[in-house]
Amino acid sequence: MNMSSSKSKKKSRKILQVETFSLPSTLSRMTSIWELANSQLRDITVYEAGKPIEETARELGVDPSVIIKLASNENPLGPSPKAVQAMRAALEDAHLYPDGSGFYLCKAIATKLGLTPENVILGNGSNEALEFLGHAFLDAMRQDEVIASEYAFVVYKLVATSFGARMIEVANPDYQQDLEGMLEAITPRTRLIFIPNPNNPTGTLVSQCEIESFISRVPEQVIVVFDEAYFEFLDNPPDMLRFVRAGRNVIVLRTFSKIHGLAGLRIGYALARPDVIDVLHRTRQPFNVNSIAQAGALAALEDEAHLRETKRVIDKGRAYLQEQFAEMKLPFVPAVANFVMVNAGDGCAVFEKLLRRKIIVRPLKGYGLPEWIRISVGTMEQNKRLIAALKEVILPQ
Ligand SMILES: Cc1ncc(COP(=O)(O)O)c(C=O)c1O
Incomplete structure (x- = not known):
């Protein structure tokens, strides 16, 4: 027993020595971390959030x-009191992992929107859902391209760049997104088109009519993402879910950070065809949305x-x-x-x-x-x- 453990000690010491000798010489002196980091990260500037x-x-x-x-488009009234109450109650079970599938919340969202729970995936903020899209659809080796408007919400560019895709920005005359320009920018390499509606920071909306005409001309293999973070503020919101119901390659993103007043909880969701949602599930962490956020969001959703x-x-x-x-x-x-x-x-x-x-x-x-x-x-x-x-x-x- 003793002999074998001393043998194995010797063996492991030997391996350690070999590893030390095999270290590349660049690592033995001070190396810039940029020689180790993925090269596309050089093109990313760290997201500058509103000052806390x-x-x-x-x-x-x-x-x-x-x-x-007045810097991050939060709800000035704060969260719904019902959400706060639900979150307080959920704290009692904070020792348990959350429901990884978000069963009750997905069901409630689906019921409210006339969809099925299979059409819904939760994210740690809708920003995380943007990242699912990168994992699911972007490939640096394939030289994929992503299209969005100039002055569109900056996170699209961050996601595209971090997954090694090329970001194509279409000029934004008069701060209105130019859907015709986006159609012209499509190439065989285009994978995703982002349309924030309304857009942040310009605050402008693309109409149902313009979108109908646009969608009818987008090639089938291109996925169109409508980011509807501010949907609930609209008087006559355009209906993008009709494209999901019609089986198009369309993904709609929404969030609890804005009108629902839960930005600090980090919870949002994506809506799409069940097979698209299934693909996105494969890209997420098992417990990506915490239990307090799920409880708060469920109550907030119902607090009309x-x-x-x-x-x-x-x-x-x-x-x-x-x-x-x-x-x-x-x-x-x-x-x-x-x-x-x-x-x-x-x-x-x-x-x-x-x-x-x-x-x-x-x-x-x-x-x-x-x-x-x-x-x-x-x-x-x-x-x-x-x-x-x-x-x-x-x-x-
Ligand atoms: C257009 C748009 N999409 C998404 C988000 C991010 O929302 P979340 O807090 O759900 O990640 C924002 C936040 O400012 C936004 O303006």
């Missing part, structure tokens, strides 16, 4: 409660009163902001969701000045729009404070 309230409060030396964040009240506050707030921008003669893009993009002259400078007045907005330099900022609609009190601060910052005294 706590960080800003620390920097300004003020209490976080005095800061207004909270959804209605949020939409009412946003509609009123958006109208007020746009009126004020017009009065101040600030160019803005008329919007349909819970944010407005406005030309502030120098977006970064105005962002900094508003920050000193304890208001966080989103400069859009990273989108190639250095003059613009994006302002999320807040409560009326927040909107009024924003406008007062903006007048101090922008209008000549």
